Amino acid sequence: xxxxxxxxxxxxxxxxxxxxxxxxxxxxxxxxxxxxxxxxxxxxxxxxxxxxxxxxxxxxxxxxxxxxxxxxxxxxxxxxxxxxxxxxxxxxxxxxxxxxxxxxxxxxxxxxxxxxxxxxxxxxxxxxxxxxxxxxxxxxxxxxxxxxxxxxxxxxxxxxxxxxxxxxxxx
Amino acid sequence: xxxxxxxxxxxxxxxxxxxxxxxxxxxxxxxxxxxxxxxxxxxxxxxxxxxxxxxxxxxxxxxxxxxxxxxxxxxxxxxxxxxxxxxxxxxxxxxxxxxxxxxxxxxxxxxxxxxxxxxxxxxxxxxxxxxxxxxxxxxxxxxxxxxxxxxxxxxxxx
Numbered sequence: 001x002x003x004x005x006x007x008x009x010x011x012x013x014x015x016x017x018x019x020x021x022x023x024x025x026x027x028x029x030x031x032x033x034x035x036x037x038x039x040x041x042x043x044x045x046x047x048x049x050x051x052x053x054x055x056x057x058x059x060x061x062x063x064x065x066x067x068x069x070x071x072x073x074x075x076x077x078x079x080x081x082x083x084x085x086x087x088x089x090x091x092x093x094x095x096x097x098x099x100x101x102x103x104x105x106x107x108x109x110x111x112x113x114x115x116x117x118x119x120x121x122x123x124x125x126x127x128x129x130x131x132x133x134x135x136x137x138x139x140x141x142x143x144x145x146x147x148x149x150x151x152x153x154x155x156x157x158x159x160x161x162x163x164x165x166x167x168x169x170x171x
Numbered sequence: 172x173x174x175x176x177x178x179x180x181x182x183x184x185x186x187x188x189x190x191x192x193x194x195x196x197x198x199x200x201x202x203x204x205x206x207x208x209x210x211x212x213x214x215x216x217x218x219x220x221x222x223x224x225x226x227x228x229x230x231x232x233x234x235x236x237x238x239x240x241x242x243x244x245x246x247x248x249x250x251x252x253x254x255x256x257x258x259x260x261x262x263x264x265x266x267x268x269x270x271x272x273x274x275x276x277x278x279x280x281x282x283x284x285x286x287x288x289x290x291x292x293x294x295x296x297x298x299x300x301x302x303x304x305x306x307x308x309x310x311x312x313x314x315x316x317x318x319x320x321x322x323x324x325x326x327x328x329x
Contacts, residue, residue, distance in 0.1 A: 069224040124255020
């Protein structure tokens with residue numbers, strides 16, 4: 001094999017290697033029921049202070065990813081608030097995580113749709129990526145030990161919470 | 172007297188009125204200039220091409236900052252603070268996106284090496300083709316030709 005052929009072979013190999021590396025790295029984060037919930041300390045919304053899902057270890061936590069520009073999130077907010085009010089005395093809470101949004105819009109959303117449950121704010125899509133999220137809203141039920149019990153990529157309503165979430169919480 | 176008092180009051184009121192007037196800082200950049208250089212993170216396209224609900228809110232955010240007299244760099248910093256670094260139309264310096272920075276550097280390095288080798292080969296082949304002293308002596312005109320060349324050269328000698 002001549003030096004020129006070897007060089008061409010190495011160049012092709014480098015391009016193929018780069019493409020393969022890209023395909024392996026571009027895949028979204030996969031999370032699954034039974035795995036630990038992705039968690040991180042985040043700024044509280046509207047603040048001050050910080051919070052995380054781990055803060056509620058020992059409780060069932062319904063994590064809700066939302067954004068102010070998301071129309072289904074507006075319809076979902078009162079549903080989640082009702083769920084929270086019904087279940088807060090039963091070792092259960094809701095944690096909202098605002099994603100892919102700007103803070104002013106997020107605050108305005110919470111003024112319009114006040115929630116009694118804690119709200120956190122993620123800058124950009126950092127938390128969405130951690131949850132393997134493809135959009136908003138998305139909901140994740142976390143067991144008291146911190147493992148995922150249910151993943152629901154879409155909005156929830158009263159019927160869904162009654163039929164799919166409540167039986168898990170009540171065991 | 173009344174007139175003088177009125178004028179004095181007007182003069183006193185002037186600075187207060189000026190201070191109360193709304194100030195509009197001169198824009199340092201344009202909304203279009205920003206939108207052409209930042210991303211709609213949800214859509215994965217330039218903001219100027221995006222029409223999603225998130226893009227519309229991002230455009231409002233940009234417009235507010237431009238109207239407040241912020242520079243392009245300040246607007247971009249504010250966008251990163253709100254939407255994360257993916258809002259800039261720049262690939263990440265980690266994972267696969269790192270190749271966007273490395274590949275051009277590698278390509279330039281390879282091009283430099285190839286060019287250096289080519290120049291060396293070209294110079295070496297040029298030296299090999301240079302005529303030797305013996306070749307030059309053999310090619311030199313002999314006898315009658317040499318005399319005629321000498322005569323011609325001395326005729327044009329300045």
